[in-house]
Amino acid sequence: MMMPGLRARGNEGALTLALPRGSLFGECLSMLDRAGFDTGEPRGDSRALIFALEGLTIVTVRPSDVPIYVESGAADLGITGKDVLSEQNDRDVYELVDLGFGRCRMALAARAGGADLERAERRLGLMRIATKYPRTANRWFERMGRQAEVIEVKGSVELAPLVGLADGIVDLVDTGRTLAENGLEIVDEIAVSTARLVANRVAHKLRATEVDEMVELLRESAAG
Amino acid sequence: MSTQPLPTGTRDVLAEEMRELRAIETSLLALFGARGYEEVATPTIEYQDAFARGAGPEGTATYRFLDESGSVLALRNDMTVPIARLVARRFAGAPGPFRLAYSGSVYRRVRPQRGQLREMRQIGVELIGAEAPAGTAELVELLVASLDAIGLQRAVIGLGDADLFPSLLGELGVNGPAADRILERLADHDLVAIEDEAGDLAELGEAERATIVALSNLRGGPEVLDRARALGGPAIERASATLAETLETLAAAGVADRVQVDFGLLRDLGYYTGAILEVYDPAVGEAIGGGGRYDDLLGRFGSPRPAAGFALYLERLHVAQAAEQELGRP
Numbered sequence: 001m002m003m004p005g006l007r008a009r010g011n012e013g014a015l016t017l018a019l020p021r022g023s024l025f026g027e028c029l030s031m032l033d034r035a036g037f038d039t040g041e042p043r044g045d046s047r048a049l050i051f052a053l054e055g056l057t058i059v060t061v062r063p064s065d066v067p068i069y070v071e072s073g074a075a076d077l078g079i080t081g082k083d084v085l086s087e088q089n090d091r092d093v094y095e096l097v098d099l100g101f102g103r104c105r106m107a108l109a110a111r112a113g114g115a116d117l118e119r120a121e122r123r124l125g126l127m128r129i130a131t132k133y134p135r136t137a138n139r140w141f142e143r144m145g146r147q148a149e150v151i152e153v154k155g156s157v158e159l160a161p162l163v164g165l166a167d168g169i170v171d172l173v174d175t176g177r178t179l180a181e182n183g184l185e186i187v188d189e190i191a192v193s194t195a196r197l198v199a200n201r202v203a204h205k206l207r208a209t210e211v212d213e214m215v216e217l218l219r220e221s222a223a224g
Numbered sequence: 225m226s227t228q229p230l231p232t233g234t235r236d237v238l239a240e241e242m243r244e245l246r247a248i249e250t251s252l253l254a255l256f257g258a259r260g261y262e263e264v265a266t267p268t269i270e271y272q273d274a275f276a277r278g279a280g281p282e283g284t285a286t287y288r289f290l291d292e293s294g295s296v297l298a299l300r301n302d303m304t305v306p307i308a309r310l311v312a313r314r315f316a317g318a319p320g321p322f323r324l325a326y327s328g329s330v331y332r333r334v335r336p337q338r339g340q341l342r343e344m345r346q347i348g349v350e351l352i353g354a355e356a357p358a359g360t361a362e363l364v365e366l367l368v369a370s371l372d373a374i375g376l377q378r379a380v381i382g383l384g385d386a387d388l389f390p391s392l393l394g395e396l397g398v399n400g401p402a403a404d405r406i407l408e409r410l411a412d413h414d415l416v417a418i419e420d421e422a423g424d425l426a427e428l429g430e431a432e433r434a435t436i437v438a439l440s441n442l443r444g445g446p447e448v449l450d451r452a453r454a455l456g457g458p459a460i461e462r463a464s465a466t467l468a469e470t471l472e473t474l475a476a477a478g479v480a481d482r483v484q485v486d487f488g489l490l491r492d493l494g495y496y497t498g499a500i501l502e503v504y505d506p507a508v509g510e511a512i513g514g515g516g517r518y519d520d521l522l523g524r525f526g527s528p529r530p531a532a533g534f535a536l537y538l539e540r541l542h543v544a545q546a547a548e549q550e551l552g553r554p
Contacts (some may be wrong), residue, residue: 073510092412203509
């Protein structure tokens, strides 16, 4: 049991949607445009974090913070990548819709042409893997029956195999350009990630009609 | 000199908070007493076997240790199993029904850096020897009165059915580990995984996926009963009929408007059968209480009787109460 977060206004006012500031942000706003919301303000260069649209309040947070805002009830709904939800799979949020956009792959990568991973596995019994997604990586290696020492880093994951911190990396790959520019290549695909719409469980119960209407609106606008 | 830290998930309570916590506890126990539910206490430690017998593998207590003879003891992680054990042991030949109340701490595991409580207080009742729907309705009515007594007039009770999804999956021919995987996803309310045909739930056809997702999202007033029935099948029909029956009894008691029918409700303890409950307050992001029927539990202790109960989570009630006061709606 957790000391619960307060839902900012209880049941009053518009629903609150947590949007991820980052690569999904643009597509989220385009989806809201298609749904008929005026996204001029969040689209601008304002430093504000809360935007009151007509019929929907938007809060902007880091993609990896979306689950905690929604779990605690600080936001009724949220959008973030499946990669974030898988890494934080102990967060108690309802995963309602695969919005389809923001498609990228979680992959195991290593130095191109090198046999770093095989060599490490054969001679040392395990691979050292740098990643921002330690739980996702550990789960996958466990499932594959392979031994890995997972090293958590907060950024510039591609650097780790180049300087000998790790034999390979597990990271999110969009176009693959960053990998290529650092002389890395994909060795294995772990999962495909897309943007997901999640809901707070109490909001899902107590504001059922509003939540269902918003979910349908966003589901249609994402597809459109 | 550095201060002495506390284990994560535990805390000291100082005077002002203690007064407010005690006030909630006192008004609930007074209400329970006035309705004929008498307070009892069970030990904080029991044999681990009691929890395993009552709640199965999911009931395994987190904190286990050995006594001087080598038996495995456990700090209780639940109040219902010990009270079922007490009734089976002490009142075996008595006719019942028994109306019992309790206020006690339970001990749960915590995940790091989540602000979860390792030690939390539950205040609740057990009605042992009264069948559905009358017994269930008596409890829901008492639950509504309890919420009113502590100023949570806006709180809502979700009412679901624990047997629905297991029997629906059986009907669809999904059993064993495949059914467990789906139930796990339903407990997480991960509807995307259930809709995903390329995922690991290959046992389900398109129509079955649609039925399960629709059912899982069905919540609201009595009108959702008809929407559920439209999805067809004996499991849904049976659950709808049970829920309708309970709702009628609640309507007669004048508390049906505080109840939300929720076909997607699942509880994570291993002993629930039939009606299950969860309590929500609009000011708080998580359930503030829960419960349901456990008609098989007493039988596991050798004294079969129909039974049901609910527990309110004291620390969360207090947060809800404070939030309602902040919102200007005590």
